[in-house]
Amino acid sequence: MLLAIPDLLTAEQVLQARQLLDSTQWVDGRVTAGHQSSRTKDNLQLPEGHPVANQLGEMILEALGGNALFISAALPQRVFPPLFNRYQGGQSFGTHVDNSIRQITGTPHRIRTDLSATLFFANPDEYDGGELVVEDTYGTHSVKLPAGHMILYPATSLHNVRPITRGARVASFFWIQSMVRDDGQRALLFDLDMAIQRLNRDLPDHPSAVQFTGVYHNLLRQWAEV
Numbered sequence: 001m002l003l004a005i006p007d008l009l010t011a012e013q014v015l016q017a018r019q020l021l022d023s024t025q026w027v028d029g030r031v032t033a034g035h036q037s038s039r040t041k042d043n044l045q046l047p048e049g050h051p052v053a054n055q056l057g058e059m060i061l062e063a064l065g066g067n068a069l070f071i072s073a074a075l076p077q078r079v080f081p082p083l084f085n086r087y088q089g090g091q092s093f094g095t096h097v098d099n100s101i102r103q104i105t106g107t108p109h110r111i112r113t114d115l116s117a118t119l120f121f122a123n124p125d126e127y128d129g130g131e132l133v134v135e136d137t138y139g140t141h142s143v144k145l146p147a148g149h150m151i152l153y154p155a156t157s158l159h160n161v162r163p164i165t166r167g168a169r170v171a172s173f174f175w176i177q178s179m180v181r182d183d184g185q186r187a188l189l190f191d192l193d194m195a196i197q198r199l200n201r202d203l204p205d206h207p208s209a210v211q212f213t214g215v216y217h218n219l220l221r222q223w224a225e226v
C-alpha cells in the first residue's frame with residue numbers, strides 16, 4: 001500500500017527545517033548504502049548523528065506520534081531516526097531495494113524495515129525530475145509531494161529516484177518496523193479502521209460500530225508482534 005500523509009509538518013516547521021538544511025554541510029550519500037545500492041546511489045546526505053539531523057529528527061518523530069493517519073496505516077513499533085538527503089545537478093538513485101534490517105547507529109538496537117517513508121522538504125515547483133518511483137504489484141507509481149507531506153510505501157518494493165534536472169530536492173527518509181509485518185494484513189486493518197471511523201461519524205451510536213471495533217482488535221491481537 002502506498003499512502004500519502006498530507007501536512008505531517010506545518011508550514012512554519014518546514015520553513016525552520018529548510019533554513020537549517022540549506023545552511024549545513026552535506027556528505028556523499030553512499031555512507032549509508034548497502035553494497036548493492038551503493039553502485040546506483042548518487043546524492044548527498046547529512047551524516048547520521050549530525051546535530052541538525054537530530055534536532056529535525058525529533059521534530060519529525062513528535063509529528064508522527066500525533067498523526068492518527070500515520071499510526072493507523074503504519075501501526076508503528078519502532079521508527080528509525082530520520083535521515084536527510086539532497087539531490088541536485090543530475091543526481092539520482094537507481095532502482096534498488098532497502099536493506100531489510102538496519103542497526104540504529106551507536107546503539108545495540110536493530111529494526112526490521114517493514115515500511116519506507118519519504119518526507120518532502122522542497123516544493124514540486126522548486127525542482128524538475130527527482131520523482132520517487134515505486135514499483136508494486138499494481139504497477140509503477142511516481143511520487144512528488146508538497147513540502148511537509150510524506151509518502152509511506154512497503155519497504156519490500158523496488159524503487160528509484162529520477163535524475164534532478166533543475167533545482168534541489170531536499171527530503172527526510174526513514175523506516176518503520178510495524179507491529180504487523182505483512183503489508184496485506186496491515187492494509188486490511190487500515191481499511192477496517194477507516195470504515196469504522198466513517199461509521200462512527202455518519203451513524204453515531206450504531207451498534208455495529210462496537211462489533212466492528214471488536215473485529216479490528218481481535219485481528220490486531222492475532223497478527224501483531226509487540
Ligand code: NI
Pocket residue numbers: 096097098159
Ligand atoms: Ni531506498
